[in-house]
Amino acid sequence: MSIPETYQRIVLAARPRGAVTAENFRLETLPVPQLADGQVLIRNHYLSLDPYMRGRMSAAKSYATSQQLDDTMIGGTVGQVIASRNEFYKVGEYVNGMLGWSEMGVSDGVLLRKLDTTRIPLSAFLSVVGMPGMAAWYGFNHIMEAASGETVVISAASGAVGSVVGQLARLRGCRVVGIAGGAEKCAYVVEELGFDACVDYKAGNLEADLAAATPDGVDAIFENVGGACLDASLARTNAFARIALCGLIAGYNGADMPIKNSRLLLINRLTVRGFIITEHMEYWQQGLQELAVLVANRQIKFRESVADGxxxxxxxxxxxxxxRNFGKQLVKLI
Incomplete structure (x- = not known):
């Protein structure tokens, strides 16, 4: 397998002040490194783009270390081994890792995962059979704990995480209500993914439309957005509802996210639990196996937005x- 002499990467050039801009990044060309004993060289085929990256770009204290300036931007990747000095990884094998915004990466193999692409597309290991799928699986099974017949609400319902949560809930027999932005996304969520209803938050009637879609109230919430979406969902909660707090994308650029219905946390005795899926690695083997079977058997559908290069x-x-993305946002590198 031929190996180029150089490769490109994108580094964090400056921390954002408010919204992310192109000036926060820098594209660099570097020589391909020589391998030491135990290392492998991987040609990345796809790069995952995820909302958590916005938090890493900030120097503010958070659950994880900030992205360092002038270092390769963090990110999940899938690719092929093109050179190896590690007996466990052979040239030609496909692997999943965290090699960042880069055409190539070197790894000691410790955090790599071998991939079987015979029944599952390579890109799916960055979405439904990867970190987003695991976030959905864990939040649904270990926090929401929704039973058949209960009503669940999922914000960012057409996204990489929300779409999986909704399909898992549908398979369990729940009433599934999504919140998404735009008529096209809502139509996809209902017609393709099988949700019972979807509320378009851009239509301007979020609270009224969500009330109409949840006549029996809400028993569990999977929250990806925060702000108005979470506030509207809180207003519909039944007693002892459970909330899996996965993301707060409405506030990632520093905007305030006031909650008017906080009194319902007490009145309805709600359970609210934030979680970071990489802190629950003990569940990954089980969750990924279950998700892989569902995808291979076409019981779970997924959609991708793919940028080129x-x-x-x-x-x-x-x-x-x-x-602006529709489904999982990827970058195709080869």
């Missing part, structure tokens, strides 16, 4: 934060 990553990432 590493240079397109910054614009695609900014679009993701503004909700």
């Amino acid at each position: 590493l240079a397109a990553a910054p614009e695609a990432f900014m679009g993701l934060l503004q909700g």
Whole structure:
């Protein structure tokens, strides 16, 4: 397998002040490194873009260390081994890792996962059979704990995480209500993914439309957005409802996210639990196996937005934060 002499990567050039801009990134060309014993060289085929990256770009204290300036932007990747000095990884094998916004990466193999692409497309290991799918699986099974017949609400319902939560809930026999931005996304959520209803928050009638879609109230919430979406969902909660707090994308650029219905946390004795899926690695083997079977058997559908080429990553990432993506946002690198 031929190995190029150089490769490109994108680094964090400056921390954002408010909204992310193209000036926060820099594209660099570097020589391909020589491998030491135990290392492998991977040609990345796809890069995952995810909302959590916005938090890492900030220097503010958070659950994880901030992205360092002038370092390769963090990100999940899938690709192929093109050179190996590690006996466990052979040239030609496909792997999943965290090699960042880069055409190539070197790894000691410790955090790599071998991939079987015979029944599952390579890109799916960055979405439904990867970190987003695991966030959905864990939040649904271990926090929401929704039973058949209960009503669940999912914000960012057409996205990589929300779409999986909704399909897992549908398979369990729940009434599934999504919140998404735009008529096209709502139609997809209902007609393709099988949700019972979807509320378009851009239509301007979020509270009234959500009330109409949840006549029996809400028993569990999977929250990806925060702000107005969470507030409207809180207003519909039944006693002892459970809330899996996965993301707060409405506030990722520093906007306030006031909650008017906080009194319902007490009145309805709600359980609210935030979680970071990488802190629950003990569940990954089980969750990924279950998700892989569901995808292979076409019981779970997924959709992708794909930007072409590493240079397109910054614009695609900014679009993701503004909700312009449809499904999982990827960058195709080869």
